[in-house]
Amino acid sequence: MNSGIASLVLLSVLGQADEPMYGYQIAKFIETHDEKIPMMKQGALYPVLRSLESSGLLESFVNPSVSGPPRRYYKITDIGQETLNHWIEIWEHTKDFVDNILKGKTDV
Amino acid sequence: MYKNVHEYLEELKKELEGCDPALIQDALSDAEGHLRTALEEEHASKPGLSETVALKPIIQKYGTPSEIASAYRAIESHITPVLAAARPKDTRSFWARFFGVLAEARAWGAFSYMLLALFTGVLFGGWALLGGLVSACSLLFIIGLPIFGLFLLSIRGIALLEGRIVEALLGIRMPRRPLFLDKNLGWTDKFKALVTDAYSWRALLYAVLLFPLGLIYYGVFGLLFVLSLIFITSPLFELVFHIPLDLFGDNVFTPVWFLPVVCIAGFFLLPLTFHFAKFVGRVHGGFAKSILVRK
Numbered sequence: 001m002n003s004g005i006a007s008l009v010l011l012s013v014l015g016q017a018d019e020p021m022y023g024y025q026i027a028k029f030i031e032t033h034d035e036k037i038p039m040m041k042q043g044a045l046y047p048v049l050r051s052l053e054s055s056g057l058l059e060s061f062v063n064p065s066v067s068g069p070p071r072r073y074y075k076i077t078d079i080g081q082e083t084l085n086h087w088i089e090i091w092e093h094t095k096d097f098v099d100n101i102l103k104g105k106t107d108v
Numbered sequence: 109m110y111k112n113v114h115e116y117l118e119e120l121k122k123e124l125e126g127c128d129p130a131l132i133q134d135a136l137s138d139a140e141g142h143l144r145t146a147l148e149e150e151h152a153s154k155p156g157l158s159e160t161v162a163l164k165p166i167i168q169k170y171g172t173p174s175e176i177a178s179a180y181r182a183i184e185s186h187i188t189p190v191l192a193a194a195r196p197k198d199t200r201s202f203w204a205r206f207f208g209v210l211a212e213a214r215a216w217g218a219f220s221y222m223l224l225a226l227f228t229g230v231l232f233g234g235w236a237l238l239g240g241l242v243s244a245c246s247l248l249f250i251i252g253l254p255i256f257g258l259f260l261l262s263i264r265g266i267a268l269l270e271g272r273i274v275e276a277l278l279g280i281r282m283p284r285r286p287l288f289l290d291k292n293l294g295w296t297d298k299f300k301a302l303v304t305d306a307y308s309w310r311a312l313l314y315a316v317l318l319f320p321l322g323l324i325y326y327g328v329f330g331l332l333f334v335l336s337l338i339f340i341t342s343p344l345f346e347l348v349f350h351i352p353l354d355l356f357g358d359n360v361f362t363p364v365w366f367l368p369v370v371c372i373a374g375f376f377l378l379p380l381t382f383h384f385a386k387f388v389g390r391v392h393g394g395f396a397k398s399i400l401v402r403k
Contacts, residue, residue: 023138024145031169041171046138047183050284071141 006040006048008091011057011076011084020061020073023049049074057083110167111160113143123177127184129401130271133283135180142170207379214279215382218389221277222329228273229322232266236315239263257299260308267311267400270318274400280393283401307402314399325388332381339374343367 246252271282
């Protein structure tokens, strides 16, 4: 999975979440949808989260944890939600286009 | 195969050699947070499992140090602090560059930092001095040890916050994640680790130095900015509203023939103030980075 798709996945996970989520929680959530062949190493999600945060699409805060080190929670921003909607449109369009090509529906 | 989290982090640090120290600190902090949380969960479901055995599948999912280092390098190569984005070579004329500083986000960022320094300097420096004194005195009693530990922790928190301000306003890459203390350590060892970690003392030194620096920055840049505005608006106030220049308590009307000179001087002083703010911001950013980023 390249960082572009990872960004879409992460924004989408956080866009659907009712509450802010921390990195490990996000990685576990993705793992439950990606059991057979992991598409991406969990550790590679963190720099993408950082990238989305520095672009203003996510915001984060640190909360202490009872059992381990303090956790950084992420939540989607309003701009992030708008961007996600736009990216989903592009994704749908790209998916249809690639599907059509793969199924030979497009005239060559 | 890694025996423990510490060994993994050491390897990750080696793989990230040559990267920005602030990025290394963030990557280590992300990895440590993830691995320790995963270990905690593993130990809860399989008590008695050794750290080495429990770590193996966790690292398989998380990624090897070399894979993770590549991911950070790849992403970091196209993320720079907002105000530090690379700009094409400036081909503007001298005067365009001189006055153009007033339209530069980086100059306004540096100028804002200088004004904000009064608040951060008094708050952070005041806490470092007052809190340090109180907690040092409390060391005379047994209850003083945890108080002093909490004080050092608060100073590390302040260092992280100041780093975020420096990065946002001065465009210098600073750590974005806090430093963790190994949660497996007992309270005494945690206290020892806090006290013996040079970073705690460097952060304390920075907070103390920010006190006088904040006052100086605010005083100098506040004065230069206000002077520029007074000079620029002096013809308007003196000739139209008949309000004299208040110079150290003495009300003085500038000779009419001299007013254009004062006004023009104001127009030069304003961009000069911003150039100076940019320069001081760069120096201060380097100073903050040298002290607040773990080597």
